[in-house]
Amino acid sequence: MGQEQVKLGVNLDHIATLRQARYTPYPDLVEAIRVSETSGANGITLHLREDRRHIQDDDIHVAREVIATHLNLEMAATSEMQNIALKVKPEYCCIVPERREELTTEGGLDVVAHRDRLSDLILALKSENILVSLFIEPNPLVIDMAADIGASIIEIHTGHYAAKHGLQQQHEYERIKNAAQHAQQLGLTVNAGHGLHVGNVKPIADIPGMNELNIGHAIVSDAIFVGLSAAIQNIRHAMDGA
Numbered sequence: 001m002g003q004e005q006v007k008l009g010v011n012l013d014h015i016a017t018l019r020q021a022r023y024t025p026y027p028d029l030v031e032a033i034r035v036s037e038t039s040g041a042n043g044i045t046l047h048l049r050e051d052r053r054h055i056q057d058d059d060i061h062v063a064r065e066v067i068a069t070h071l072n073l074e075m076a077a078t079s080e081m082q083n084i085a086l087k088v089k090p091e092y093c094c095i096v097p098e099r100r101e102e103l104t105t106e107g108g109l110d111v112v113a114h115r116d117r118l119s120d121l122i123l124a125l126k127s128e129n130i131l132v133s134l135f136i137e138p139n140p141l142v143i144d145m146a147a148d149i150g151a152s153i154i155e156i157h158t159g160h161y162a163a164k165h166g167l168q169q170q171h172e173y174e175r176i177k178n179a180a181q182h183a184q185q186l187g188l189t190v191n192a193g194h195g196l197h198v199g200n201v202k203p204i205a206d207i208p209g210m211n212e213l214n215i216g217h218a219i220v221s222d223a224i225f226v227g228l229s230a231a232i233q234n235i236r237h238a239m240d241g242a
Helices: 013-020 029-038 057-066 079-088 115-126 140-148 159-163 166-185 201-205 217-226 228-240
Strands: 007-011 043-047 071-075 092-095 131-136 153-157 189-193 212-215
Touching (some): 007 189, 007 217, 013 029, 029 057, 029 228, 057 071, 057 079, 071 079, 079 115, 092 115, 092 153, 115 131, 140 166, 153 166, 166 189, 166 201, 201 212, 201 228, 212 217
Parallel strands (some): 007 043, 007 212, 043 071, 071 092, 131 153, 153 189, 189 212
C-alpha cells in the first residue's frame, strides 16, 4: 500500500506581487484563495515580509476569514510578526530567515545562532495552539536542535536541489531524503519547498513520510499561460505522477 497523498500548500504571494505593482485591487487575493482551494490546494501559504513587498497586513486578516483549508503564515522571527501571528491565529506559522535585499528566501534558518529567540517564539505561538514550522536546510544537527526547542514541523529547503542537475541534484536529493527520515524518527512532521515545479517535484513528493509541499512561484508563473486552476492541477498531477 502506497503512502498517503502528499498535501499541496499553494503560496499566493506573487498574486499580491502583481497587484502591488500598480496598487490596484486586482488580481483579487480572495478569488485566488477560492480558486486554489477548489482546484486541489490543501492549504494556503502567505509570507508577510517586513518590507510588505507583496502580502499586506489586511491580506492576512481577510485570508484568515475566508480560507477553508488552513493558513500557513510565513514570517521572520521578529516581535512584530509574533504579535501579528498571535492576533491572526493561523493554523501554522513557518519561521523563515529574511533579509530586505533578497529577492526571495535564500536558505534555511540559522537555528544555532537564533536558538533562544526561536525557542521563545515557538513557546508563545504554541501557547495559542499555533503549530510552528522551521524552514531549515537538510542538516541532521539543525533538525536535532529544531526538535529540541519545540518545533512541531520542519520545512526542508529544496532550493539547492532545484538549482542543480545530474549527480549534483541527486546528491542534494539524498540529503533531503535522509533529513526527512531523521526528522520523522524524532517525531517531527516534514514539509518541503522552494524552487519546486512540475519538472522536479515528483522525487520530493515520493520521499516516504513527506507531509506537504509548499509551492508558489512556479504555480503563479504557469498560471499566466494556463490559468490558476490548471496550474494547480498540473503541479498536483506532477506530484502524483499522473
